[in-house]
Amino acid sequence: MGTFAAGFLIVWFAVVLYVGRLGRRQQQLRAEFEELRAAGWRVDDQDERPTHADAGRTDCQSVPQNNERPTRAKAA
Amino acid sequence: MVSRLRTYCAESCLAVLMAGAILAACLLAPTESTMGHAQRIIYVHVPVAWLGLVGFLVMAGSGLAYLSRRNLAWDHWFQAAGELGWLCCGLTLATGSLWAHEAWGTWWEWDPRLTTAFILWAVYSGVLLVRAGIDDPHRRARVGAVLAVLGALDVPLVVMATRWFRGLHPATPEMAPWMRLTLLICVAAFTVFFAWLANRRREQLELDSRWVHLRQDS
Numbered sequence: 369m370g371t372f373a374a375g376f377l378i379v380w381f382a383v384v385l386y387v388g389r390l391g392r393r394q395q396q397l398r399a400e401f402e403e404l405r406a407a408g409w410r411v412d413d414q415d416e417r418p419t420h421a422d423a424g425r426t427d428c429q430s431v432p433q434n435n436e437r438p439t440r441a442k443a444a
Numbered sequence: 445m446v447s448r449l450r451t452y453c454a455e456s457c458l459a460v461l462m463a464g465a466i467l468a469a470c471l472l473a474p475t476e477s478t479m480g481h482a483q484r485i486i487y488v489h490v491p492v493a494w495l496g497l498v499g500f501l502v503m504a505g506s507g508l509a510y511l512s513r514r515n516l517a518w519d520h521w522f523q524a525a526g527e528l529g530w531l532c533c534g535l536t537l538a539t540g541s542l543w544a545h546e547a548w549g550t551w552w553e554w555d556p557r558l559t560t561a562f563i564l565w566a567v568y569s570g571v572l573l574v575r576a577g578i579d580d581p582h583r584r585a586r587v588g589a590v591l592a593v594l595g596a597l598d599v600p601l602v603v604m605a606t607r608w609f610r611g612l613h614p615a616t617p618e619m620a621p622w623m624r625l626t627l628l629i630c631v632a633a634f635t636v637f638f639a640w641l642a643n644r645r646r647e648q649l650e651l652d653s654r655w656v657h658l659r660q661d662s
Binding site for chain 1: 482483485488489492527528534538543545546645651
């Protein structure tokens with residue numbers, strides 16, 4: 369049973385490490401996104417108040433596609 | 445909300461499937477007469493070995509798709525499958541080594557199956573390392589695709605090594621029906637888990653790539 373347990377633990381340890389690495393990268397992406405969004409808000413505040421539609425965007429999915437060139441409103 | 449609920453349900457099903465596979469490996473499968481409980485490592489070793497091979501084929505397939513369409517979305521599949529395949533291939537060598545120590549009394553033998561599996565792991569490592577050193581995404585995808593397509597020639601060698609060459613590794617051992625069923629459950633569960641992880645990683649790479657474009661443009 370020892371060999372089986374060792375093999376099993378090695379596999380799950382590796383999976384946990386990999387998933388942890390994915391999680392860390394996800395958190396990093398979210399933090400960078402929030403930082404850029406806050407910077408965009410600051411730029412908008414100097415100009416005008418943001419629209420209601422812009423204020424509703426909170427998730428990372430609102431980042432534009434690769435081939436899209438983001439406007440200032442989108443980046444905010 | 446609906447998509448979040450759907451994701452939650454799918455992930456719960458996956459957790460149940462994995463728990464079922466682990467329980468089947470521990471409780472459902474009968475104990476083998478010669479090797480005893482040590483033989484149960486087959487329920488971990490075979491699924492990761494299978495996924496190591498599948499990962500490389502997915503990587504080579506995505507590479508070919510990239511070369512024909514020049515769409516970086518295929519490169520995200522390439523990277524996700526490559527990382528997980530490399531991990532599974534390494535785990536195959538590790539669990540195989542444990543089993544070899546139990547069955548043959550040695551941690552490693554230059555047996556044809558073991559050697560070809562080690563070469564596959566080395567090719568995986570090479571492809572991922574070369575890609576990591578290239579900044580331009582299209583050049584990285586192109587170089588990776590060519591290397592993966594060439595490296596895929598090792599996959600049939602790994603599969604057929606036990607039939608084409610004489611060695612210590614068994615080809616397809618006879619198994620009791622319950623053992624075969626348990627092995628099938630484990631292979632299916634690990635495959636679904638691998639696909640789920642690969643898809644999550646692909647989504648993350650896509651977001652990463654959009655983020656890079658956004659930063660460059662802003």
